[in-house]
Amino acid sequence: MEENEQARKCYKRMLKEAQLTLGNAELGLGRASLRCNDCQESLEHFQAALEIRQRLLGENHPDVAEIFSFLGETYNKMQNYDDALVYLVQAMDIEEETLPPNSLNLAATYDTIGAIYMILNQYDVALIYYEKVLQIRQVALPADHPQIAAIYGSLGSLFESKGDYAKALNYQEKSLEVARKTRAATHNIVANAQDSIRRLKAKIKQ
Template sequence: MQVYRGQVIENYELNLMKNNIGEFLSMNSFVSTSHNRLVALQFARTSTMIRDDMQPIIFEITIDPRLKTKAFADITKYSSFSKEQEILIMIGTLFRIETVIKNENDRVWVARLSLASEDDFHLREIYSHMKQKIGENTTLDSLGKLLLRMGENEKARKCYERMINEILLTLADARLGLGWAHLRCNNCDESLEQFEEVLQIREYVLGEDHSSVGETYSFLGEVHLENENYEKTVIDLNKAIKIQEKTFPSNSLDLAATYDSIGNAYTLMEKYGLALEFYEKALKIRQRTLLPNHPQIAAVYKNIGWMYKCKKRYSIALEYYKKSLKISRKTLPSTHQNIIEIETAIHEMESKMKY
């Protein structure tokens, strides 16, 4: 029997599966699947949770109905969505990873799994212990202890290494949030310290070219920009761009934000040619990805206007400020600070053009 599940997963989870073909995968929750591959494909493509560091994936799961462990049930007649032909797989079920490949036609990853039997790879003991000792409260620590008792020392080592890495990444997320809190409280030095700790952890756990490392460099660049240290700003933002261009899709809004930020830095450094180059890259992505009246498009028009104002090209600056204002008036109230700033800039440009 073949069933399917569509979802999105983080890049590091995808790489973990790709590097462990033939090994076993356990999911720590009930797994909803469907007989209908198109249903799974729709879930993978339309997930609202997808970010730049995530990938859509379909799990193609082969189930042998003759298995002694009946770890699945057809719940179609009980489901509110009978057309999904739902098969529910129980919590803690083990799967063997057969292949992980990219389906270019559907633009999703496909992981082919097979439901493991109790006899697979001496798994009878694992099933027994998981049911008797761990139950539904499975953690990496409890699994590691179980593997040590079974003499599976190498697997235990990998389990605890993963546990440490996950703890470190959680610590990095906490430091990241603390860094943003400090930045918004105008504590730039404390913010910088936290972001540098995040960078060190993410490089150690994920590698120097991971998208999360690129994200961290972009945040460091923002702090240096706030500190008016423009040389360090462009160094960190260029590092971010180098990684993001390799790891993000070409229409990534996160990449566009980094382009926009480095454009601001180059404007403040009076390197207007470079500023315009990156503003136009940001604008191109946002125009391709967002609705025509989106505030992020208005924002980059405003920044281009500001760049031309600094360059004393007032007529061109006026043109871009008006473009920004036209969009902003459709999305913001007339008393919004952003509209007031743009209107003030327009009056300033018109005044300068008279003399």
């Protein structure tokens, strides 16, 4: 009898692992479809992966948050910003509960949410999320990491959109300073910061 119980446990574990593997395959197909710009197919695979992971792992597992993030990214790519925010906020809620406070995955979710609010011209809301991104990256990454240069650039763009050119210039100069330490002079992040600095200086002189 005991051997049969052990066998049952073993087969149940094998079945769960097989189903999780299927979920991973659905996730992989969703990501591949997204890279091929087939957003509708990617949504179908992500939804299938979500159903499997929620059933096997529970509602508040980091791997469930991962699927919510990809769903949000897909809707963002489709310019369906309302649905994108719904899924990204669900991912954020799970990540805030289950991941360390300085998780780079959480920072990435904040960054995407902030970028969507930028598109929606809700700059004050975007600023809240961008500041969270900066706070995490400054703790979790070296001071000269390209992701820190990137968030400085995003903050610069935000303040330029708000019409605060002096603050925007300050952030773009920080972005350039960091980017130059790890990127070639021809790299996009360096070139973008230089272009922004020239543009902002011209606006300030007007």
